[in-house]
Amino acid sequence: MRMLIIGGTGGMGQWFTKFFLSHGYDVIVWGSSGKTEIADQMGVEFATDLDREIREADVVIITVPIDITTRVIKETAPKMKQGSLIMDLTSIKAEPVNAMRKYAPEGVEVLGTHPMFGPSIPTLQGQIVIMSPTKGRCDKWFPIMHDLFEESGAHIEIIDPEEHDQFVSVVQGLTHFAYITIGTTFKSLDFDVSKSRRFMSPVYEIMVDFVGRILGQNPYLYAHIQMKNKQVLKVHEAFISECNLLSNIVRQEDTEAFCKKMTEAAAHFKDTASALHRSDKLINAKIAEFEEMIASVGRERGLLHNYSGVTHVGIIEKVTPRTVTLSKGDRTVALRTENIRLLNDAELKKWKIDNLTHPTRDISALIPAGADPLTIEKVIACDERIVSVSIIDKYSGISDERLSVTYRIT
The missing domain is CATH 1.10.3660 (6-phosphogluconate dehydrogenase C-terminal fold)
Incomplete structure (x- = not known):
């Protein structure tokens, strides 16, 4: 399915480019800045002939600044083919939906959409997507887009553009x-x-x-x-x-x-009690991470800097309400608590797998003949220092009471 995202080099455009790519769409992007390098980074084509791409696309998504959305719809919609979909991602709905209804030819479906999130969120899980389908002009595409968003974890709200x-x-x-x-x-x-x-x-x-x-x-x-x-x-x-x-x-x-x-x-x-409970959860989550940092003093932990994207791994030496001091070999680094996130054990292990050098050794062990080599493999894998372990050889010819098992440990 061929999709053109006009504004695809912007923040939300990039987010939805990656989203639709991951769901099997053939995505082409266009942006007025002409930043083809952004398209290259996402592994998609930048539309050099915009009119041709509009004519050939099965879906055209408009995600441009609100003040030019109507103009872009007016220039785009009349060129679209029968059976295709024009869809906007704007924060207002009445004006762009009316423009799509006005300028899209009969046979081109119209769907107003408002994602209630920004491009910093990692997935649709738990997010709200508002949809304003045009009655009689979105019978084919509305169920497709609705189900795609919903199956990706979004909560869908359907509402009239004016409301x-x-x-x-x-x-x-x-x-x-x-x-x-x-x-x-x-x-x-x-x-x-x-x-x-x-x-x-x-x-x-x-x-x-x-x-x-x-x-x-x-x-x-x-x-x-x-x-x-x-x-x-x-x-x-x-x-x-x-x-x-x-x-x-x-x-x-x-x-x-x-x-x-x-x-x-x-x-x-009305329901101030529920508001209190929900806000308590937010406050307690903030406090819980701080308490976990305090409990981690003297242990190796990973801290992800929210803005630079750098992960710092080392021994937590000191925690104050404002800073965390981490020992990294022969140096220490102090990080502001509001700028970092504590990695969980699985995230830290993945970071180590991706960023550290891991020697591999083959180790042979004699185990009782009745012992289960797979159980021993699972026990070895429980050590947090182990990246992977597998059985590469078994030999029973030494004695009736012993089994030789060779484990490859990384």
Whole structure:
């Protein structure tokens, strides 16, 4: 099945290129930057004749900045063949779906899609994908894409494009706006975020990390999410009005009014107990990794740096709330705890297999004739220092009571 991803050299384009490649699609990518080296790195073809690829593709996916999505759809859809699918991956749905319906010829199916994740996630497992199929114009392709995403572990939500934009104006529009405003407030106050980490609670630290997560991404994407969804401005107005109202209550030191507002909001929220339990799980997961690091002092562990991708392996010498000190042979390295992830035993073993030199030795042993050589092989394999073990020879001619077994151990 031939698939063209327009915007395939961008972050989400690369993610979905790899995803569809892994599911047997013949993927071709195109990007306005002309970065053919990105296509080379992914092992796919870069479309040198875009019009031809559009005409020949069974599926065309549009994953470009929101502000040019409609124009790209207008230029692309009319060229597509009968029985093919045009599909967008945009954060808003009404405008691109309407454009696909308008410009795609009869016989070309239309599917609006919004992956509720970014390109940093490793798999679809546990992720939400929102789909807006066009009734009567997606009978063939909607089940194919739905089942592919669902079988890959995604949770699928099916929703009308206009209703999607209404929900997303809060789910993304409000939350992004609030986080970005917290970040700009830090700047306005000339507030030292790094220094504040010395005094932070787990809840504050998680909140600050989410602010940093948003601020560290493509600002144009977040600008377009705010500006291209027509529902967002009225959400801003409601948010700013509530901020002003609550600020005035604080200024007047009206405790009863403050408690009334908070109690009413909690009643509208409804299930605050479940929210507490879910957030406790997030906090406890953060604490659990720190406690495991403390328990690992004096042991060999692997620490993956989240940003550089470098894995540091050595003996953990010291753990503080902010740093982990690792002894690596004749030198030590101090790593910030928020920048690293502790590898589990299987991950550490795989790293050693992939990165270290492993001598192989053939060792012969005399075992009782009634002993099981395979059981001994399994026992040897339990040693964490062993990469692999196999039986390469058995000889019973020494005596009736002894069996000679040769194990190849790496």
